[in-house]
Amino acid sequence: MLMRVTIDAFALTPDVAEVMKAVRDDRSFAKARMEVYPGGLAAAIAQYHNKPSPQVIVVEEDEDDATLLTGLEDLAEVCEPGTRVIVIGALNDIKLYRTLMGNGVSEYLLRPLQPRQLMDAVATLFADPAAAPKGRLVVFWGARGGAGSSTLAQNLAWAMGRGQPEAVVYVDLDLAFGTSQLAFNLDAKQHVAEALANPERLDAVLLERFLAAYDDGLKVLASAGEVRQSPPVTFEAVDKLLDLACRMAPVVVVDLPHLWADWIEHLLTVADEVVVVTAPNLASLRDTKSLLEALVTRRGEGAPPRLVINKIDAFKKTQLSPKDFEETLGVTPSLLLPFEPQLFGQAANNGQMLAEANRGAKINEQLSAFAVQLSGRSPARKGGAKSKSLLDWLRK
Ligand SMILES: Nc1ncnc2c1ncn2[C@@H]1O[C@H](COP(=O)(O)OP(=O)(O)OP(=O)(O)O)[C@@H](O)[C@H]1O
Ligand SMILES: [Mg+2]
Incomplete structure (x- = not known):
């Protein structure tokens, strides 16, 4: 996946932080700009209030599914349209997976995970050349x-x-x-x-x-x-x-x-x-x-x-x-x-x-x-129009 893509990753646990850093430092991600932060979903929401969001956000989250969905809605408030979100969690629940996937989240990865799984998830997002980020x-x-x-x-x-x-x-x-x-x-x-x-x-x-x-x-x-x-x-x-x-x-x-x-x-x-x-x-x-x-x-x-x-x-x-x-x-x-x-x-x-x-x-x-x-760099909207790709369904 030798392509330019911007990724912010927010870890909650040390293990997942290590996985994210391994992805960031992998040779196939050399052209990507990836930052790893602590704090999970809450930190991601705080981050984009006054900063443009990247193309991909990876968040690790431990909360129950209702809190997770509310958190993702808050994230959608502050993201640029078209931002892709990958969630890492421990809830092995097919219903939750379907709900997330069917409604805007790009991928839900189960902990524990290997760097390769996260790399594949990001690469899949842009596998279609038409979907690749373009300047x-x-x-x-x-x-x-x-x-x-x-x-x-x-x-x-x-x-x-x-x-x-x-x-x-x-x-x-x-x-x-x-x-x-x-x-x-x-x-x-x-x-x-x-x-x-x-x-x-x-x-x-x-x-x-x-x-x-x-x-x-x-x-x-x-x-x-x-x-x-x-x-x-x-x-x-x-x-x-x-x-x-x-x-x-x-x-x-x-x-x-x-x-x-x-x-x-x-x-x-x-x-x-x-x-x-x-x-x-x-x-x-x-x-x-x-x-x-x-x-x-x-x-x-x-x-x-x-x-x-x-x-x-x-x-x-x-x-x-x-x-x-x-x-x-x-x-x-x-x-x-x-x-x-x-x-x-x-x-x-x-x-x-x-x-x-x-x-x-x-x-x-x-x-x-x-x-x-x-x-075309615009500061992230605060409470403005919602991101189309993310949890639009919660509005309906
Ligand atoms: N605001 C300005 N004040 C003074 N000089 C200027 C200004 N803008 C451009 N110039 C000068 O005008 C000249 C022509 O500029 P430039 O080559 O950028 O024009 P151009 O529209 O690209 O021309 P061309 O049709 O040849 O491509 C240059 O010497 C440039 O330094
Ligand atoms: Mg000219």
């Missing part, structure tokens, strides 16, 4: 050339990598003119064009080799940025590449080139988040309008692109206002960024992120707040 795909599109789309994609990917237990992956799909090597000051040995050249050979191991680490929080699949050596991109290759990347990383950020092709249209349609970066001028407004109109039919009303207006006040006298954009597009911009040539120029020249070039810059706060929205 968010966030694509960036510049309304017109030079809007700042790549620079913002780079900085936001880096900012998202700060808050994640695993590295975010940045894929520069601007094969001809991509700036990722310069922006991250990388000397990448292999580039995105090579990764796309033989899609049938591409797998997780190979992709890992193509990635260059910028720091602990960010890995980059760079573009050589050589116009004469940029082969055409195929739909299938890009799909395979990004599917693999999304299995490896919690967030995959894609920098799209400013051109129109079927594979670009496809990515703008299927991505979890589309960020449209525009400058505040008339031509950019026109292009943003036609893109948003095209996307609304493809993506539906539910997943609107997020609009970033960049380089505000570069041309104070002639620029359009955020209100002009809002009224024309019917979309409230998610982010308004000032024109700061000094800061952007310095970061670009140093091959650094903005927050590294100037820690105190105000724009950093805006970018990190937007990064939280993009990565």
Whole structure:
């Protein structure tokens, strides 16, 4: 089960704590992030009041079945939707087992247990590739050339990598003119064009080799940025590449080139988040309008692109206002960024992120707040809507 999955395990007894630690330290769980805590179900409930829940929660519980069910309902209150729960207990009661299994608990394991049983239970949860946890795909599109789309994609990917237990992956799909090597000051040995050249050979191991680490929080699949050596991109290759990347990383950020092709249209349609970066001028407004109109039919009303207006006040006298954009597009911009040539120029020249070039810059706060929205990390609800996967039946 060499895959990324986040697991919190709450033990009551020393024996089960040992089993959980053995699973955590097993080689096949090397890519999983697993934490072992004491305190059983009660500790799990306390934990997620102000912290997002992981993909899998394992709880050991000794209480009678009525208390166990009430406790699990309390846990459902504070969990993210889709969280899987495995319960470890000592009640060898087929009725209880059926009740739990039939109503949202993924597995009930009987004590005493071996590490292998717990490992199998977790692996079974994700045996179907469709059920495997996938990272968010966030694509960036510049309304017109030079809007700042790549620079913002780079900085936001880096900012998202700060808050994640695993590295975010940045894929520069601007094969001809991509700036990722310069922006991250990388000397990448292999580039995105090579990764796309033989899609049938591409797998997780190979992709890992193509990635260059910028720091602990960010890995980059760079573009050589050589116009004469940029082969055409195929739909299938890009799909395979990004599917693999999304299995490896919690967030995959894609920098799209400013051109129109079927594979670009496809990515703008299927991505979890589309960020449209525009400058505040008339031509950019026109292009943003036609893109948003095209996307609304493809993506539906539910997943609107997020609009970033960049380089505000570069041309104070002639620029359009955020209100002009809002009224024309019917979309409230998610982010308004000032024109700061000094800061952007310095970061670009140093091959650094903005927050590294100037820690105190105000724009950093805006970018990190937007990064939280993009990565989809929301604090656990308190008493809000219930988790669909867990004990919904108790509500009925
Ligand atoms: N808010 C800003 N203030 C000042 N300069 C900026 C700002 N945002 C971006 N820039 C600068 O604008 C230039 C173009 O940025 P970038 O390459 O990110 O744009 P792009 O939309 O990706 O362009 P392309 O269409 O070539 O892909 C860069 O030099 C970048 O440093
Ligand atoms: Mg670009």
